[in-house]
Structure formats: structure tokens, C-alpha cells
Amino acid sequence: MNRVLILGGGFGGIAAAHRLKQKLGNEVEVILVDRDPYFMVGFRKSWALTGESTLEAGQKPIERLSRHGVDVMRGMIESMDPREKSAVIDGKEIKADALIVALGAELNPSVVPGFAEHAYNVYGPKDIPHAEKALSEFKGGRLVIGIFGGPYKCPPAPLEMAMLIRAKFKKNGVTASIEVFTPQPVTLPILSQASCDAVEGRLNEVGIHTFGHHKALSVEAGEVVFEKRRMGFDLLLGIPPHRASKVVRESGLIGESGWVHIDPRTCETSFDGVYAIGDTTHVPLANKKALPKAGLFAELMGETVAERLADIFTGKEPTAQFSGEGGCYFEVGNGEAMMIKGNFLSESGPLIELTNPSKEYYDQKVKFETDRWARWFG
Ligand SMILES: Cc1cc2nc3c(=O)[nH]c(=O)nc-3n(C[C@H](O)[C@H](O)[C@H](O)COP(=O)(O)OP(=O)(O)OC[C@H]3O[C@@H](n4cnc5c(N)ncnc54)[C@H](O)[C@@H]3O)c2cc1C
Numbered sequence: 365m366n367r368v369l370i371l372g373g374g375f376g377g378i379a380a381a382h383r384l385k386q387k388l389g390n391e392v393e394v395i396l397v398d399r400d401p402y403f404m405v406g407f408r409k410s411w412a413l414t415g416e417s418t419l420e421a422g423q424k425p426i427e428r429l430s431r432h433g434v435d436v437m438r439g440m441i442e443s444m445d446p447r448e449k450s451a452v453i454d455g456k457e458i459k460a461d462a463l464i465v466a467l468g469a470e471l472n473p474s475v476v477p478g479f480a481e482h483a484y485n486v487y488g489p490k491d492i493p494h495a496e497k498a499l500s501e502f503k504g505g506r507l508v509i510g511i512f513g514g515p516y517k518c519p520p521a522p523l524e525m526a527m528l529i530r531a532k533f534k535k536n537g538v539t540a541s542i543e544v545f546t547p548q549p550v551t552l553p554i555l556s557q558a559s560c561d562a563v564e565g566r567l568n569e570v571g572i573h574t575f576g577h578h579k580a581l582s583v584e585a586g587e588v589v590f591e592k593r594r595m596g597f598d599l600l601l602g603i604p605p606h607r608a609s610k611v612v613r614e615s616g617l618i619g620e621s622g623w624v625h626i627d628p629r630t631c632e633t634s635f636d637g638v639y640a641i642g643d644t645t646h647v648p649l650a651n652k653k654a655l656p657k658a659g660l661f662a663e664l665m666g667e668t669v670a671e672r673l674a675d676i677f678t679g680k681e682p683t684a685q686f687s688g689e690g691g692c693y694f695e696v697g698n699g700e701a702m703m704i705k706g707n708f709l710s711e712s713g714p715l716i717e718l719t720n721p722s723k724e725y726y727d728q729k730v731k732f733e734t735d736r737w738a739r740w741f742g
Pocket of ligand 1 (some may be wrong): 371517
């Protein structure tokens with residue numbers, strides 16, 4: 365029987381494991397490895413930060429995938445060898461007929477001097493309860509949300525956090541300026557200038573000011589240091605620089621972008637039988653920008669690889685391809701959300717639309733989570 369080893373049980377890994385079992389049932393052995401016992405959608409972090417919910421309320425045990433026939437293994441992946449399609453997990457080597465690398469992106473706050481001492485890492489689950497407490501106790505003043513590097517997960521998420529915090533402050537009668545800085549020229553470079561202007565205009569309307577071309581060099585007590593200026597803050601919420609996980613960096617799979625380069629349609633790496641999906645990959649678009657790191661894309665890539673492997677294992681020509689179609693929700697408060705969506709892999713350049721905010725998109729966002737819970741863990 366063919367064995368597929370899936371490294372990482374987040375969006376991409378789970379989707380691949382689930383689809384493989386759906387297609388092949390007992391005809392395939394699927395081993396899914398993760399160091400964490402739970403799956404959680406990324407936007408739970410925004411809700412936990414603003415005190416709308418807790419992280420725990422959004423966690424589902426990965427072990428439940430065993431109901432679908434997946435062998436779920438909890439452990440630390442120490443290394444992998446793409447030539448051998450193998451990995452070492454807690455000292456034990458596992459070999460497979462196909463390897464799917466779905467290890468996401470690692471947060472790297474230590475490259476910014478002063479970040480750990482002076483900023484709350486709002487992408488790190490351990491820091492979020494502390495950040496939530498600091499926000500709840502914030503009596504007013506200057507709140508800064510800093511994007512300390514790119515690419516980072518879910519590009520609209522820091523802006524979503526700003527909008528939700530603004531709504532929370534309004535409700536609690538807290539007077540504060542909110543500023544968001546980014547090293548990129550604009551807040552959402554994947555959008556057209558007109559759509560970017562629309563987003564930044566909407567932020568401005570509620571007193572959220574954005575600063576592009578702001579690459580932070582370090583953080584000191586009460587100040588972020590840039591090359592040409594300093595920005596004061598009373599409370600600093602930071603999105604740390606991201607990088608590929610250590611195991612991936614040491615595997616020989618990394619391309620010059622610092623991420624795994626794949627065939628965008630098939631997710632094949634340069635090693636036979638080795639695939640990479642989701643946040644660990646770099647997918648260039650026709651306009652030279654990169655595919656945003658989003659759970660939906662990780663999931664679609666995982667399903668594509670599963671479909672292809674199912675065909676290969678049953679002697680058929682694989683035809684499934686990653687469409688690059690989808691998007692990310694951008695919650696704006698008052699129970700409304702916008703969506704940034706479209707065909708990112710269009711050959712003439714990404715065809716991306718920014719929708720107006722609506723209750724319908726907010727409801728879709730909530731359903732995005734509950735649908736996956738039902739499908740994977742029900
Ligand atoms: C605030 C926020 C909001 C977001 N909102 C959205 C949204 O609205 N829509 C959307 O589509 N996306 C959203 N995202 C992005 C989404 O969460 C990620 O893009 C998605 O999780 C990527 O999936 P992945 O499978 O590539 O990686 P992950 O889901 O990160 O999974 C990687 C897994 O690998 C495991 N792992 C890593 N290294 C090791 C190791 N050495 N040993 C064992 N296990 C290991 C990790 O524990 C993890 O479970 C958001 C993200 C954030 C932070």
C-alpha cells in the first residue's frame with residue numbers, strides 16, 4: 365500500500381489528508397504529523413485579541429481526523445530528507461512513497477532588536493492573552509500596530525485588528541490614535557491603487573492612519589526606530605517577520621525567496637514525489653508579486669496534491685491543478701466584513717476585487733470556520 369507522509373497539520377496538511385482518505389479510503393496509508401494537538405483558523409487571533417472570544421473556543425483536536433482513517437501522529441519533526449521522502453520525528457525515521465510539506469511559516473521576532481521587550485506579538489498564540497489584557501486596560505493614547513516584515517500571513521489581518529480595536533475603543537469610550545506601519549509601499553500591495561486608496565480611506569475615516577515604506581530597524585521603550593524617523597507609542601502590537609520553518613530551511617528545498625519554490629499548478633517541488641503547499645511556499649504571480657499566505661490557498665493546494673496522488677496511485681494521469689482562485693475576509697467591525705478575492709494566478713496578472721463591507725461576508729467568514737470543523741472534525 366502506498367504511504368503518504370504529511371508534515372504539518374494546519375490548513376494545508378489537514379485538507380490533503382482528508383481528501384486522500386476521501387478518494388482512496390483504505391487503499392492508502394496517510395500519516396499526518398504535527399507538534400500541536402489542535403487546529404485553529406487564523407482569524408481566531410483577531411477575535412481573541414479584541415476579547416470577542418478565546419483562542420481555546422476555536423481549537424479542534426487534530427486527533428479527530430483518525431475518524432476518517434488518517435494516522436495522526438503528535439510529535440516534533442526534527443529533519444526531513446526530500447531525496448528519500450523521509451522525515452525524523454522525535455528521533456524516529458519515517459519513509460514514504462510521497463511527502464507533502466505543509467509546515468507553514470515561522471514567526472521570527474528575534475531579528476528585530478527590542479521587539480520581545482516592547483511589543484506584543486499579535487500573531488503568536490502565547491502573547492495574545494497578554495495583548496488582550498493590555499488592550500482592555502488601555503486608558504487611551506497612542507496605539508501602534510507594526511508590520512515588521514513581509515511576506516506575512518493574511519495581509520489584511522493587521523488592518524482587521526485595527527478596525528476591531530477601533531470598534532472596541534468606541535464601545536468602551538477610549539480615546540486613542542491608531543497608527544499602522546508597514547515596510548511595503550502601501551498596506552495591501554496586491555490590490556490596485558484605487559482599491560488600496562479605498563481601504564486606506566475607510567481606515568482614515570475612523571481615525572486609523574497608515575504609513576507605508578516604514579521598515580522598522582528596532583524598538584525602544586515607547587518608540588519604534590526607522591531609518592529616518594521615530595514613532596512614539598503607548599502600546600505596540602507587532603506582526604513579527606516570518607520565515608520558513610527550521611526543518612524546511614535545512615532540507616535543501618528552499619529557493620532564493622527563502623521559501624519553497626513549487627510548480628504553482630501542481631505543487632511539485634524539484635524532488636520527485638515531494639510536494640509543498642501553503643504558507644511554506646513562494647508562488648510568484650504574473651505581476652511579480654507573490655501569492656498571499658492564506659488558509660484557503662493552503663487548503664486548495666492540499667486538495668490538489670491529494671487529487672493528483674490519488675490518480676497517480678491508481679495508474680491514471682493526474683489532472684488536478686491549483687486554481688489560485690479565492691480570497692481572504694477582512695472584518696471591519698459592526699458585524700460586517702469585506703472580501704479580497706479573485707483569480708490570483710491569472711496569466712494576465714491577478715484579477716482581484718475588493719468587495720464592499722456587508723453582513724453577508726461576515727456570515728460567510730463565520731461559516732468558513734464551522735464548515736471546516738464539520739468536514740474535518742465532525
Ligand atoms: C490573524 C490571522 C488571520 C487570518 N485570517 C485568515 C482568513 O481570514 N482567511 C484565510 O484563508 N487565512 C487566514 N489567515 C492565514 C492562515 O491562518 C494561514 O495562511 C494558514 O494557516 C496556512 O496554512 P498552512 O497549512 O500552510 O500552515 P499552518 O496552518 O500554519 O500549519 C503548519 C503546521 O505545521 C506545524 N509545524 C511547524 N513546524 C513543525 C515541526 N518542526 N514539527 C511539527 N509540527 C510543525 C505547526 O504546528 C502547524 O500546525 C490568517 C492568519 C492570521 C495570523
